[in-house]
Amino acid sequence: MAPLTSPTDEQLTRRAQAGETGALGLLLARHQAPMRAVALSLLGYGPDAEDAMQDAALTALRRIGDVRDPAAVGPWLRAIVRNACRMRLRASRETPGLEGLEGLAGLDGLDRLALPGREQALPERVVEQHAMRDWIWGAVEELPQQLQLVLMLRHFSGVSTYQEIAAACEVPVGTVRSRLSQARSKLAQVLVATAAQSHDDxxxxxxxxxxxxxxxxxxxxxxxxxxxxxxxxxxxxxxxxxxxxxxxxxxxxxxxxxxxxxxxxxxxxxxxxxxxxxxxxxxxxxxxxxxxxxxxxxxxxxxxxxxxxxxxxxxxxxxxx
The missing domain is CATH 3.10.450.50 (Nuclear Transport Factor 2; Chain: A,)
Structure with a gap:
């Protein structure tokens, strides 16, 4: 009997691009340690590094179809983490984790999306370009309402800064940060648990x-x-x-x-x-x-x-x- 071997990065990437959600989960798990190392090197130990990791994972979910060289998915994932960290280190104005996707262009061969105007740049439009959008939204809907709300505002609407979300939800900014951290963590768990399920359109x-x-x-x-x-x-x-x-x-x-x-x-x-x-x-x-x-x-x-x-x-x- 031939020995069992693990699928290569290239094989997993191609399967993920074909819509196999479990393959993407395996890729993220395989590269979690080097991705975290990048976050820690730029942000140090603390919640910002973990938040950057979660933002990067969500971006990878939506942009896996953009990978031109499936065998080099590792550098691609680390580039996404670096960009997420740089956005947190940038000017005082807080940019939503799923906004600013154009900033990924030029980093380790990432392709620029055609997003010339606000209407095309909406995160939801980007999500719709990939077959896994219904899986992502199905997972979002599994979150408790408080967590679902801050995640939807932060990542899919124009009410996206921490201050705006705090005003909309009538809670302190610290509570918004805490809920977002919880939402991202729970979302990752739900995505893994619901990968094989069917999802609404x-x-x-x-x-x-x-x-x-x-x-x-x-x-x-x-x-x-x-x-x-x-x-x-x-x-x-x-x-x-x-x-x-x-x-x-x-x-x-x-x-x-x-x-x-x-x-x-x-x-x-x-x-x-x-x-x-x-x-x-x-x-x-x-x-x-x-x-x-x-x-x-x-x-x-x-x-x-x-x-x-x-x-x-x-x-x-x-x-x-």
């Missing part, structure tokens, strides 16, 4: 949510909510966040109507959707004569149960620098 859910957002805005402007829209906003829906009144339960409907009565209009820019959390990013158009104009963008942050909105918080992200 993420792109179909996002597209459905985008249609819902457009239909909801149109219905609100017309003053009549079709039954299929009204059913998603039951009487127990609750406004939370800056528009909520202390000690008083408010349905989101009247609050949104007040905004419309001022002539403020919203246009859907970007949608992020899991089963229980929906994020609608909006561009805002104010009337020219409005004395107290709304900020140029806002985010609907919705928590759902069985598709129905239980809570809505409206978040105003900081303007881009």
């Amino acid at each position: 993420t792109s179909a859910r996002v597209e459905e949510s985008r249609h819902e957002a457009v239909a909801t805005l149109a219905a609100a402007e017309s003053g009549t909510l079709p039954r299929e829209i009204a059913e998603r906003w039951p009487t127990q829906s609750q406004m939370i966040g800056r528009f909520a009144q202390p000690g008083e339960r408010i349905h989101p409907g009247p609050v949104l109507c007040q905004v419309l009565e001022k002539g403020v209009r919203q246009q859907v820019r970007h949608v992020v959707a899991s089963r229980d959390i929906t994020i609608w990013e909006m561009d805002v158009v104010n009337p020219a004569d409005l004395e107290d104009p709304c900020p140029p963008s806002l985010v609907w942050l919705m928590f759902r149960r069985d598709g129905r909105v239980q809570k809505l918080s409206v978040v105003f992200p900081a303007p881009p620098r």
Whole structure:
């Protein structure tokens, strides 16, 4: 009988590029020690090095298809770790771990993605280029809601700095850091546990949510909510966040109507959707004569149960620098 041998890096990489999720898990496990050595050499011992490792693993999940030389996947993985560390050492403005993918170009032969504008640079668009996106999102949805929320905001939305996430979640920045660390750690565990399972079509859910957002805005402007829209906003829906009144339960409907009565209009820019959390990013158009104009963008942050909105918080992200 021929002796059993472990698959080579090249074999595992090609299998991962063909959509075999377990092969990528084996690659990451095989190269974990040298990847961690790179992180420790740049960031030292501590949570930043571990966070950089988790960011690098998530980036590898999405970009394994970009590897031109499968036999050299080790240097490719270490280059991703170096870039994640450099982003943490860069200017004071904190950049989300899945943003700035263009920065990977030129490092150890990595290819530049065609991301000339913000619309194409959205992390979700990058995820959609790879067959494993549904696996990743399925794992995200397995996380507890608090952890799922900070991960979705940080890595898939425009509300991505620690300060913005803290404001959106109404928790200290330290809590955001802690939850993100927990989320990344649990996500890695869930990915391994769910590699062989079937997963929902993420792109179909996002597209459905985008249609819902457009239909909801149109219905609100017309003053009549079709039954299929009204059913998603039951009487127990609750406004939370800056528009909520202390000690008083408010349905989101009247609050949104007040905004419309001022002539403020919203246009859907970007949608992020899991089963229980929906994020609608909006561009805002104010009337020219409005004395107290709304900020140029806002985010609907919705928590759902069985598709129905239980809570809505409206978040105003900081303007881009």
